[in-house]
Amino acid sequence: MLDEPQMLLIVLLVFLFAGTVKGVVGLGLPTISLALILLVSDLPTAMALLLVPSFVTNVWQALSTGNGEAGQTLRVWRRVWPFMLPATCLVWLGGQVLATVDFSYLTRLLGVLLVLYSITGLAGLRFDINRLAAGWHSPLAILVGSVNGVLTGMTGSFTVPGVMYLQALNLSRDELMQAMGMLFSLSSLGLAVTLQGNGMLTAEHGLMSLSGLLPAMAGMFIGQKIRQGLSAEAFRKALFIALLLLGLYILL
Template sequence: MLAEPQMLLTVLLVFMFAGTVKGVVGLGLPTVSLALLLLVSDLPTAMALLLVPSFVTNVWQALSRGDGEAGQTARVWRRVCYFMLPATLMIWLGGQALLYVDFTYLTRLLGVLLILYGITGLAGMRLDINRLSAGWHSPLAILVGSINGVLTGMTGSFTVPGVMYLQALNLSRDELMQAMGMLFSLSSLGLAISLQGNGMLTVENGVMSVAGLLPAMAGMFLGQKIRRRLSAEAFKKALFIALFLLGLYILI
């Protein structure tokens, strides 16, 4: 673990970069910040530090993607509520692993999830849930949401298999961004409750997490400016490659 001034500077730089990534491609702040923080801290600390920037920026994303269309937020929620509820509630169950399982194994599990996320992103793998009969939609949503919640509690990663499930719903781009904002903000809240219940959310980490909010927001504005001059698809490809390599490094 770095000394406190070095750790604070690292946190500020990590969230500036992660916010920039989010500004360019619309996602990645929790995943990027978790992966980078894990290089200088243990897993529970990294999970605690991402809470405030992830929650605030994703609540903003969840509530601001309607582009003036009345009722879009409510419509998106109705589409994803059977997934979102277990994805949030089951975080507590996954969080119990932090009390009983060696952090080394959980960190390696995170590495595996990052590798899977990078591979599926690079391959452009997309499922189509709409091809299933209607009777399977709700049970599948509950199952995938439960798995996502347990993995979030164990590793702090919100993305696998949750983002892949949301992509499989064939939502419009704005609806998908809004749905991911809902997932990441609710997961941040559920993770905060889980870490607090396990006694792993310290005042020091809470203060550093709050400090990371301003650079994350500044990074988002910077990323939005970069997006106008850069191919978002090319940047996203680079992001998936970086996450794959980070996952491999963490796993090894």
């Protein structure tokens, strides 16, 4: 079992790395930090530690993308709110499972989600919701949002199937970045409320999570500098391969 100074050092390094990844490709901070901390901790602790850096960096992403144009932010919100509402509100339902089921099963479920996310990313799979009849859009948004919310509460992962759904909306790059920022920040908030309600979020967790904020912000700054001289697509593929290996390790 790691002592507090060792755990603090790991948290600082994890969020520096995860923030750097987010600075380069625009996502990955919650997923990477959760997977890496899980290698040295249990699932509820890993979920608690990602809350502050994930919430703050993604609120920043949601509000700053698109040069702060309020019109774009409102336009994106109108497009995605039927998905965001259940994705946020149903985190508590997954949290009830987290409070009653053996953590080892949910940890393996997280491994499955990481593997699925990585495979779809490496394969370049994309869906187009706009091809569906208009009457199917809202029911599908509610269904996918509900699944995403429950899985967030069970595993702490915000990405599957939510990111794939947002990509299928064929938003512009800036709009997609804002939508993902909204999803990750709202999911972080829902997860914080759920963990607190289940007695799994302590003051110690909160302070250690807060300590990861500055490294995450520094990592985002570093990542943005790296992005200027690096192929984002090559980095994205390397990220998916790393997440695939992490997922397999957690699963097996």
